[in-house]
Amino acid sequence: GAVGGESAVNIVAPRYFETLGTPVLRGREFTPDDNDSAPRVVIVNEAFARRYLGPGDPLGQRLSVAGFGPLESRNAQVVGVVRDVLERGYEQEDKPAAYVSSDQTEGAPSNLVVRVVGDPLASAPAIQHIIQTVDPDQPVRLVRSMSDIIGLAVSDRRQHTTLLVA
Numbered sequence: 001g002a003v004g005g006e007s008a009v010n011i012v013a014p015r016y017f018e019t020l021g022t023p024v025l026r027g028r029e030f031t032p033d034d035n036d037s038a039p040r041v042v043i044v045n046e047a048f049a050r051r052y053l054g055p056g057d058p059l060g061q062r063l064s065v066a067g068f069g070p071l072e073s074r075n076a077q078v079v080g081v082v083r084d085v086l087e088r089g090y091e092q093e094d095k096p097a098a099y100v101s102s103d104q105t106e107g108a109p110s111n112l113v114v115r116v117v118g119d120p121l122a123s124a125p126a127i128q129h130i131i132q133t134v135d136p137d138q139p140v141r142l143v144r145s146m147s148d149i150i151g152l153a154v155s156d157r158r159q160h161t162t163l164l165v166a
Contacts, residue, residue, distance in 0.1 A: 007048055007096035009065060011105050017043075017082050019115045027059045027080035030101040040065070040076035040104055045084045048096035053078070065100055076100070 014030040017023075025046065034041050042065050049058040058081055064074045084094060116123040124143045131140055 007052070007098055010097060010099045011102050012099050013102045016099070017085075020085060021115070022085050023083050025081050025083060026057075027078070029080060030099075030103070032103070034101045035103045038104070040074070041079040041101065042076040043080035043082055043099040044078055045082050045097045045099075047084050047094045048098055049081050051096050063098070065098055 012030070014032060014034070017029050024043075027043070030041070030043065042063055044053070044058060044063075053061055058078050061078045063076055063078065065076045082099070085097070114120075114123070114127055121143065128140045128143070131138055
């Protein structure tokens with residue numbers, strides 16, 4: 001059904017939640033079978049399920065999702081619920097979000113998320129080299145750790161708070 005209100009629609013690759021260490025609380029993550037010829041599927045976060053899908057089981061419910069292109073192909077079935085992801089800082093935790101597979105959309109993820117052991121920024125040159133080997137025209141910019149991204153959002157919030165109370 002149609003859902004009113006604001007929520008982010010994120011285009012992600014399979015294993016995105018595994019890479020972030022974000023647990024799938026109900027259902028499943030995207031698989032290679034979730035491709036362009038398969039029925040459209042969507043994964044939602046806890047905040048989305050609470051706000052828009054009600055107290056019943058969210059799995060199997062159908063949504064109209066803007067990330068799928070033409071209007072006739074936007075109908076998608078909820079196949080998973082994930083914990084709220086802190087992608088853009090701590091205050092984003094309770095924002096409703098829906099996730100669609102990059103294999104089922106016309107677009108592609110604009111960010112690459114890589115899980116590494118040790119200092120993530122020390123691995124950046126090797127990752128950039130791999131990307132350039134696969135696609136020399138692919139730009140690589142704004143290499144940051146998730147801790148830095150979350151820290152930036154928190155420090156930005158602190159600056160706004162300081163300005164408001166000063």
